Amino acid sequence: MKDALGSVQSVLVLGGGSDIAAATVRELVRRRARTVVLAARDPQSLQVTADELRAAGATTVETLAFDARDTASHDAFVADVFDRAGDVDLALFAFGVLGDQEEAEHDGRAAVDIAEVNYVGSVSMAVPIAQRMRTQGHGTIVAMSSVAGERARRSNFVYGSSKAGMDAFFQGLGDSLVGTGVRVMIVRPGFVHTKMTHGMDAAPLSTTPEAVADAIVRGLARNRETVWVPSQLRYVMSVLRHVPRPVFRKLPI
Amino acid sequence: MTEPRLDRTALLTGWSRTAPTAARVVEVHDAADVDANLAGAGRRGLIVRGLGRSYGDAAQNAGGVVLDATTLAGFHEIDVERGVIRVDGGVSLEAIMRTMVPLGWFVHVTPGTRQVTVGGAIAADVHGKSHHVDGSFANHVESFVLHTPKGTQTVTADSDPELFWGTAGALGLTGVIAEATIRLLPIETSMIRAENLRCPDLDSVMALMAEGDDDHRFSAAWIDCLATGASLGRSVLSRGDHATRADLPKKLRRDPLRFAPKALVPAPPWAPNGLLNRLSVAAFNEFWYRVTPSLHGHVESISSFFHPLDGVKDWNRLYGSYGFLQYQYVVPDDAHDAVRRSIEMLSEARAASFLAVLKRFGPGNPGPLSFPQPGWTLALDIPATVPGLAELLDRLDQLVADVGGRVYLAKDSRLRPELVPVMYPELDRFAELRARVDPTRVLQSDLQRRLCLP
Numbered sequence: 028m029k030d031a032l033g034s035v036q037s038v039l040v041l042g043g044g045s046d047i048a049a050a051t052v053r054e055l056v057r058r059r060a061r062t063v064v065l066a067a068r069d070p071q072s073l074q075v076t077a078d079e080l081r082a083a084g085a086t087t088v089e090t091l092a093f094d095a096r097d098t099a100s101h102d103a104f105v106a107d108v109f110d111r112a113g114d115v116d117l118a119l120f121a122f123g124v125l126g127d128q129e130e131a132e133h134d135g136r137a138a139v140d141i142a143e144v145n146y147v148g149s150v151s152m153a154v155p156i157a158q159r160m161r162t163q164g165h166g167t168i169v170a171m172s173s174v175a176g177e178r179a180r181r182s183n184f185v186y187g188s189s190k191a192g193m194d195a196f197f198q199g200l201g202d203s204l205v206g207t208g209v210r211v212m213i214v215r216p217g218f219v220h221t222k223m224t225h226g227m228d229a230a231p232l233s234t235t236p237e238a239v240a241d242a243i244v245r246g247l248a249r250n251r252e253t254v255w256v257p258s259q260l261r262y263v264m265s266v267l268r269h270v271p272r273p274v275f276r277k278l279p280i
Numbered sequence: 281m282t283e284p285r286l287d288r289t290a291l292l293t294g295w296s297r298t299a300p301t302a303a304r305v306v307e308v309h310d311a312a313d314v315d316a317n318l319a320g321a322g323r324r325g326l327i328v329r330g331l332g333r334s335y336g337d338a339a340q341n342a343g344g345v346v347l348d349a350t351t352l353a354g355f356h357e358i359d360v361e362r363g364v365i366r367v368d369g370g371v372s373l374e375a376i377m378r379t380m381v382p383l384g385w386f387v388h389v390t391p392g393t394r395q396v397t398v399g400g401a402i403a404a405d406v407h408g409k410s411h412h413v414d415g416s417f418a419n420h421v422e423s424f425v426l427h428t429p430k431g432t433q434t435v436t437a438d439s440d441p442e443l444f445w446g447t448a449g450a451l452g453l454t455g456v457i458a459e460a461t462i463r464l465l466p467i468e469t470s471m472i473r474a475e476n477l478r479c480p481d482l483d484s485v486m487a488l489m490a491e492g493d494d495d496h497r498f499s500a501a502w503i504d505c506l507a508t509g510a511s512l513g514r515s516v517l518s519r520g521d522h523a524t525r526a527d528l529p530k531k532l533r534r535d536p537l538r539f540a541p542k543a544l545v546p547a548p549p550w551a552p553n554g555l556l557n558r559l560s561v562a563a564f565n566e567f568w569y570r571v572t573p574s575l576h577g578h579v580e581s582i583s584s585f586f587h588p589l590d591g592v593k594d595w596n597r598l599y600g601s602y603g604f605l606q607y608q609y610v611v612p613d614d615a616h617d618a619v620r621r622s623i624e625m626l627s628e629a630r631a632a633s634f635l636a637v638l639k640r641f642g643p644g645n646p647g648p649l650s651f652p653q654p655g656w657t658l659a660l661d662i663p664a665t666v667p668g669l670a671e672l673l674d675r676l677d678q679l680v681a682d683v684g685g686r687v688y689l690a691k692d693s694r695l696r697p698e699l700v701p702v703m704y705p706e707l708d709r710f711a712e713l714r715a716r717v718d719p720t721r722v723l724q725s726d727l728q729r730r731l732c733l734p
Contacts, residue, residue: 028730030296031336031605031693032670036730058670114729116344163345164324165301165726204713206291208302208342249602249665 028116029165033248034117037062037088037107041093041152042122044072046221047171049234052080054244061086061171062107064115066093067122077170087112095122095148097138105155116248118156120149120170120197123190125223131185138185145189150196157209158199163229165208169243170197174217174255177264181276209247212246215264216241230280232257295596297603298664298693301342301726305329305553307351307653310463314347314427314456318722321345326725328456330370330397334404334660335606336452336693337726343386344724347456349399356459363464364422369399374541374590377582378714381539385464386522390586393539393585394541399457404690405449405650408586409498414641416652418448419645420463428455428717441646449650451690453723453733456711465522472498473527473584474520474578478569482513482620486656489517489640498585499520502728503636504565504659505626514569515621515638523579525572532579541583546593556663578686605693607673608659610641610652611685618683619656625662629672636660648706650711651688659691670694689727697732710734722725 028124029035036059040048043065045269052063063085065073070090077088089111093104109115126141175183176190195211201211216239217228239256246254255261270278291300308314317326324344331350332339340346352370359365363385373387374394380386391406401404402424409417414420423436426447437444447454479485485501493499500519507514512545525536532538561692588733589595596604619638626636644653662669677699680687686703687695702709711734714721727733 028301028726029299030294030730031603032662034670034694036697161302162343164303164341206289206302208291208300248670259694266316 028114029167029247033250034059035167035247037112037116039064039066039095039112039118039156041066041095041118041120042171043067043076043090043119043173045123045223046236047216047219047239048074048119048121049079050240051121051169051243053083054056054078054240055117056080056083056085058244058259059115062089064091064112065089066091066104066108068092068094075267076269092174093122095144095152098147098151101151101191102155105152105159109159109163109267115156115160115166117169118160119165120152122148122184123171123223124184126186128183128185142189142192145186146192146196149193150227153197153200157204159229160209161204161207166210167247168197168209168211169247170194170211170213172197172213172215172258174215174264177215178268178275180278180280182280185215210250210252212218212243214243214254214256215245215260218257224234232260232263281444292329292332292340293603293674294334294336294338294340294693295332295548296605296661296664296693297596297599297601298605299337299340299726301337301340303341303344303346305346305348308346309351311425311427311432311458314352314458315432317345317347318427318429318456320334321699321722322534325722327723327725327728328369328399328403328452329608330400331372333393333396333400334384334451335691337730338690340722340726342523342726342729349397349456353397353459357461358383360385363466364461365464366461367398368457368459370397372397373401377539380468380471381582381659382537384467384537386467386470386582388414388463388465389417392587393590394583395590396586398460398462402448402457403450405451405645405647405652406690407641409500409518409639411500411652412493412640413497414465415642415645416448416650417440418445418647418650421448422461422463423618424457424461425459426455427458429516429722430459430707430717437684442709442713445493445645445647445650446710447690448645450647450649451649451708452725453728454717455653467522467537468525469528469532470539470582471523471528471532471536471579472520472582473523474498474518474580474585477517477519479515479517481511482515483516485513485515485638486616488620489638491518493640500639503623503638503658504569505623505636506562506565506630508627516569518585520580520585527577529578529579536584539582541581541587542591545591553602553665554663556599556604602664604661604663605669605673606659606661607676608651608657608688608691609676609680609685610655610657610688611680611683612653612655613640613657614681615685618679618685619658622658622679624698625676625679629666629668647690648710649704651686651690653686655685678683689731692727692731695731697730700731700733707734 118227218233329339
């Protein structure tokens with residue numbers, strides 16, 4: 028169960044290999060979480076994080092194979108996790124691909140792959156998870172969106188559009204779940220220094236996985252619906268959202 | 281068998297308004313309703329709920345059934361000679377006082393609110409300002425009718441001591457209390473002869489309580505948790521006894537058993553978040569400490585002495601939408617240092633507590649989950665938004681556990697489950713009882729899941 032200060036006891040992490048996911052689940056275990064299910068395409072890659080979580084006090088840590096593209100398997104996967112873990116207090120949607128914008132602009136398959144993982148995969152997993160949480164009468168879905176989804180930029184609009192779709196989906200899902208005890212918190216980080224962004228030029232207001240984890244935990248305690256990391260991005264984006272397109276597309280962002 | 285009626289799905293919280301979860305709330309009107317619901321509860325089980333004054337998640341059951349017992353609220357027998365009443369579990373202490381005080385009887389134990397049901401009072405084994413004399417609520421219960429998944433029985437402390445005491449403090453996890461027979465205390469008047477003593481620091485208030493509590497039926501101190509340094513723990517000690525006729529001023533003697541609590545003033549339906557912050561609470565504390573005269577021998581009404589907050593309907597809303605946390609511990613009599621250290625920690629954290637109350641408990645009862653044990657108990661409420669609150673309370677838990685103390689589960693909303701068997705060492709006895717009366721675990725609650733209770 029969640030407690031009065033937003034701590035949870037059992038967590039499902041989709042995309043458990045990501046740096047943000049690892050930092051977040053470490054923080055949750057440091058508080059109260061004892062049961063953790065880490066899921067990723069290659070479960071072997073989760074061993075280090077799993078051992079770390081056990082050492083930090085988690086009593087049950089499982090690693091499972093999960094492929095966001097294989098939507099046919101998702102219902103069964105969710106049923107299996109909930110049957111095994113009992114209640115899932117929190118599901119963290121942390122999978123996603125950045126893709127290669129250059130390639131995606133010219134190769135339809137590459138663009139579809141980004142859309143499939145980031146958008147279709149999220150939708151396909153979120154529906155059965157929300158359904159199970161509705162039945163258990165409580166639960167929190169934390170969706171890792173991105174500032175890129177707030178307004179798609181010329182420089183990475185394929186990724187941006189997939190996050191925009193995902194973000195909009197989770198907003199609607201959250202609204203549909205009001206009164207069920209289940210809630211959705213959308214996290215919109217800016218540039219985060221991770222494996223995924225390694226070697227890229229950092230954007231202004233860049234942040235770290237630990238800062239994102241910290242913001243998530245604080246957002247949970249305060250029942251936030253949306254969390255920006257760093258929080259100033261909320262104001263930056265509310266300006267950028269209204270910049271006229273001829274200007275916006277020329278901005279060096 | 282009648283089908284359990286699925287009245288409505290509702291989002292429920294405790295009085296602190298934190299951690300909402302959804303459940304099917306079913307009104308019960310008679311014993312058959314209770315049994316039908318126990319039989320048809322389903323996989324997520326059932327818990328009974330009264331007036332919802334448990335601060336945390338004791339009367340919530342996410343995805344399951346929550347029985348609303350407040351509709352089960354009849355009086356069955358009133359024995360005015362012996363001062364014994366038999367009432368439904370959903371009868372409130374308010375209703376008992378309104379009926380019985382004019383007849384010259386009062387409850388032995390009243391918590392800080394009258395808005396609790398008899399079933400809830402037993403299930404939380406509530407205590408009041410008279411604990412050092414009267415013990416807790418279950419000590420004055422002659423018998424109760426308990427509906428368990430394994431059947432219904434009338435339980436007394438002699439007929440089935442394990443079930444009787446195991447139900448006291450078990451927060452509904454042994455069954456549904458449909459009816460209870462309780463012993464009352466004879467009173468000559470409805471007034472309390474009270475005195476307030478200002479104490480400049482913690483040592484002085486603790487010394488005064490240790491020496492003087494035995495001379496008074498009621499004793500509790502309000503502590504200013506924001507005072508620091510030499511004033512750490514400065515407090516106002518309030519003591520009292522039931523007033524005799526002779527204690528009353530002439531005007532009140534004509535109708536000495538009058539019980540007419542003032543109508544409720546509602547709190548605004550919304551309050552700005554942060555209304556109760558460190559500055560406003562500090563100002564209130566300063567004011568309260570300064571204006572409280574060291575009164576000797578004045579008389580107060582029952583509602584003003586025991587239930588000051590009952591005058592404000594929904595006062596819990598004053599904390600804003602994030603809610604608040606109530607925290608109460610008890611540590612043994614010799615653990616003075618732990619009390620001091622805890623107040624230091626609160627004072628250092630600048631955690632504004634609007635209400636911090638210190639009291640000395642007398643002996644506890646045999647209930648494995650009953651909270652009171654001899655020693656010092658401190659109760660606080662703190663806005664849920666105080667930075668670092670989770671860590672602060674975790675450190676307080678550890679301090680309390682280390683000296684053999686415990687926290688009050690009826691108020692808890694965030695204890696680390698690992699500490700439950702440390703604080704309640706007879707948890708195994710409770711587990712055996714659960715295996716006996718509820719082997720398939722029909723009785724479940726959010727608190728039970730969160731604290732991994734057996």
